[in-house]
Amino acid sequence: MTKPVVSMVAFHDPYESVTELIRLCDGFAGFKKEDKILIKPNIVSWDFDLPFPPFGVVTTSTVVHALVRLLKEQGFNNLVIGEGALPNVKAKDKSIYETIGYGKLAEQYGVEIVDFNKDSYAEVDYGPFKLSVAKKALEADKIINVPVLKTHNQAKVSLGIKNLKGVLHRKSKMFCHGLGEFDLLSTFPRIIEKLPVALTVIDGVYTLEKGPGHTGKAYRKNLLIASQDPFACDLVGAEVLGYKGEDVPYLKDFAERSGHSLNLNDIDIKGEDLDKHREFVDYDWEWTEANTGPLGFEKRGIKGLAIRKYDNSLCTGCSVQYNPMLILMMSAYKGEPFPNVELVSGKAQEASADFDNTILFGKCACDLNKNNPHIKHAIAIKGCPPDLKHFEEALQAEGIEVDYDEYIKYRHYIYNRYQGKPEFDLRHWTV
Numbered sequence: 001m002t003k004p005v006v007s008m009v010a011f012h013d014p015y016e017s018v019t020e021l022i023r024l025c026d027g028f029a030g031f032k033k034e035d036k037i038l039i040k041p042n043i044v045s046w047d048f049d050l051p052f053p054p055f056g057v058v059t060t061s062t063v064v065h066a067l068v069r070l071l072k073e074q075g076f077n078n079l080v081i082g083e084g085a086l087p088n089v090k091a092k093d094k095s096i097y098e099t100i101g102y103g104k105l106a107e108q109y110g111v112e113i114v115d116f117n118k119d120s121y122a123e124v125d126y127g128p129f130k131l132s133v134a135k136k137a138l139e140a141d142k143i144i145n146v147p148v149l150k151t152h153n154q155a156k157v158s159l160g161i162k163n164l165k166g167v168l169h170r171k172s173k174m175f176c177h178g179l180g181e182f183d184l185l186s187t188f189p190r191i192i193e194k195l196p197v198a199l200t201v202i203d204g205v206y207t208l209e210k211g212p213g214h215t216g217k218a219y220r221k222n223l224l225i226a227s228q229d230p231f232a233c234d235l236v237g238a239e240v241l242g243y244k245g246e247d248v249p250y251l252k253d254f255a256e257r258s259g260h261s262l263n264l265n266d267i268d269i270k271g272e273d274l275d276k277h278r279e280f281v282d283y284d285w286e287w288t289e290a291n292t293g294p295l296g297f298e299k300r301g302i303k304g305l306a307i308r309k310y311d312n313s314l315c316t317g318c319s320v321q322y323n324p325m326l327i328l329m330m331s332a333y334k335g336e337p338f339p340n341v342e343l344v345s346g347k348a349q350e351a352s353a354d355f356d357n358t359i360l361f362g363k364c365a366c367d368l369n370k371n372n373p374h375i376k377h378a379i380a381i382k383g384c385p386p387d388l389k390h391f392e393e394a395l396q397a398e399g400i401e402v403d404y405d406e407y408i409k410y411r412h413y414i415y416n417r418y419q420g421k422p423e424f425d426l427r428h429w430t431v
């Protein structure tokens with residue numbers, strides 16, 4: 001049996017590195033000149049109001065640019081770049097796509113730029129469930145999937161298979177964070193089954209610890225990984241991040257369902273030596289054993305507060321607000337215990353007895369707990385996702401002195417940790 005080929009190339013000159021990467025895995029084999037080719041980067045989030053470090057979070061425009069240039073030079077003219085970033089990611093006068101240079105790709109190479117959120121979707125039957133998928137993804141002859149090499153606090157690693165969640169309509173993205181058989185790890189790996197993914201290019205110019213958002217910590221990695229086999233590509237990507245395929249539940253399930261091997265010996269890795277690049281990158285935040293909050297809260301001596309750890313039912317909208325919520329809660333600590341508060345979130349966390357105050361973080365937690373007899377006093381933060389200013393107001397009204405300015409300071413702190421370090425280069429998000 002022919003082994004799938006995965007290429008690994010050190011990133012230096014973007015065009016040369018991408019060219020070598022594609023050559024080594026024969027990445028365009030089977031592509032026809034008239035093919036409609038959709039490039040799907042990962043632009044999970046951005047922020048136009050507060051400092052946002054995109055390192056290890058958002059696919060570099062440099063790699064996308066090199067890929068577009070190479071495709072054009074080889075005669076592929078029908079190119080589309082499409083993504084469905086969080087819908088609240090926009091500035092007054094320009095889109096996220098213009099901000100990261102895609103407008104220039106449209107001008108220079110005639111690439112069509114599509115915001116899936118503003119385009120049409122079609123319902124696709126996946127057997128146990130239906131999902132609303134961007135028509136541009138379904139209509140493509142070939143998809144080139146360009147995820148980031150990063151970890152994910154729910155899925156452990158977020159690579160090509162996970163990146164395809166971006167083709168879903170917002171409601172389907174939320175559906176993928178369901179319960180039981182519709183748990184995140186059972187739903188998103190199925191998306192690829194109905195999509196013509198012909199090539200995966202993992203952008204490892206940077207990598208991210210405790211991803212997938214900007215509150216994680218980025219490292220410069222300088223590595224690109226590619227394959228026509230999406231599973232083999234993700235398996236190698238996971239190994240580079242220090243995770244064996246069998247230790248990543250969704251990869252293990254995927255392998256069993258599709259007949260793929262989890263054994264690296266069954267993959268032909270060309271280019272860089274995997275052992276040289278394998279380095280563990282942590283995916284998760286440490287929580288107390290009693291599930292009362294991040295370990296850091298316990299270390300600071302915070303008492304009277306039990307924040308239940310997010311689960312897989314917390315979808316991206318709430319996840320993006322979750323770490324900011326932690327910072328806000330921490331800002332309210334002035335040395336005195338909290339007034340016996342529990343915070344629950346997502347679709348599965350039921351408030352427990354013995355608390356005087358229960359914060360219901362997000363519409364799902366509010367709906368689930370609306371008749372919960374354990375709750376003595378509810379502080380309902382109903383948004384979907386919840387709004388941080390509203391969170392501040394609601395808690396202040398209860399005498400919990402949450403301070404949004406502390407969150408702003410934190411945002412500057414996480415941005416500033418990359419400042420003055422030449423290896424973190426924002427020009428990678430320009431064209």
Ligand code: SF4
Nearest residue numbers: 317318362363364384
């Ligand atoms: S409230 Fe949060 S977890 Fe629930 S659907 Fe909205 S964003 Fe997702």
